[in-house]
Amino acid sequence: KQEVTQIPAALSVPEGENLVLNCSFTDSAIYNLQWFRQDPGKGLTSLLLIQSSQREQTSGRLNASLDKSSGRSTLYIAASQPGDSATYLCAVDLRSDMRFGAGTRLTVKP
Amino acid sequence: DGGITQSPKYLFRKEGQNVTLSCEQNLNHDAMYWYRQDPGQGLRLIYYSQIVNDFQKGDIAEGYSVSREKKESFPLTVTSAQKNPTAFYLCASGLLAKNIQYFGAGTRLSVL
Numbered sequence: 021k022q023e024v025t026q027i028p029a030a031l032s033v034p035e036g037e038n039l040v041l042n043c044s045f046t047d048s049a050i051y052n053l054q055w056f057r058q059d060p061g062k063g064l065t066s067l068l069l070i071q072s073s074q075r076e077q078t079s080g081r082l083n084a085s086l087d088k089s090s091g092r093s094t095l096y097i098a099a100s101q102p103g104d105s106a107t108y109l110c111a112v113d114l115r116s117d118m119r120f121g122a123g124t125r126l127t128v129k130p
Numbered sequence: 131d132g133g134i135t136q137s138p139k140y141l142f143r144k145e146g147q148n149v150t151l152s153c154e155q156n157l158n159h160d161a162m163y164w165y166r167q168d169p170g171q172g173l174r175l176i177y178y179s180q181i182v183n184d185f186q187k188g189d190i191a192e193g194y195s196v197s198r199e200k201k202e203s204f205p206l207t208v209t210s211a212q213k214n215p216t217a218f219y220l221c222a223s224g225l226l227a228k229n230i231q232y233f234g235a236g237t238r239l240s241v242l
Binding site: 024029051052054056061062063064065066069109111113115117118119120121122123 | 165172188218231233235236238
């Protein structure tokens with residue numbers, strides 16, 4: 021059964037720092053991988069989608085990488101801002117369903 | 131305004147009561163999903179539907195029921211058989227061909 025793990029569970033950084041969030045999965049037979057942002061008490065907003073054939077995707081200050089063979093993905097946030105404070109979840113798409121990690125709660129301090 | 135609408139935002143359930151959470155989408159998506167989110171855990175799939183009048187159980191379907199009479203609507207009923215219903219419930223929809231899901235704002239269910 022596919023397991024998705026996100027480390028760390030929580031992260032606090034000063035404004036302006038570059039940071040990396042990690043996601044690992046146990047079965048490399050994935051269709052794609054998505055990174056989501058969730059604000060407290062709200063739904064999920066898709067940030068980046070990486071197809072299984074791709075290595076990375078970029079959107080603004082965000083860069084997500086995918087290494088299927090090692091079962092890892094990273095989300096890199098450049099020049100972090102207080103508005104980036106949220107929980108970030110990764111999800112692997114197995115075609116039949118999606119498996120979510122528990123998320124990393126990020127706090128960016130002014 | 132296109133999107134996925136979940137209602138109500140907050141819901142309280144009494145002992146032995148069934149409650150229904152609403153999910154409506156006007157994105158013309160074929161597939162709709164219900165997830166449960168508990169603190170410190172990832173989302174867990176309750177039910178999903180890929181076509182009208184058809185739906186499949188997810189990982190934690192016990193104590194829940196759904197219907198899909200219209201493409202736009204996928205209500206979730208939390209029955210009295212669900213002994214631990216307190217959670218945040220998220221509805222999503224998506225196009226099967228693209229396999230991307232779009233999420234509603236969620237419903238927080240609590241037990242009185």
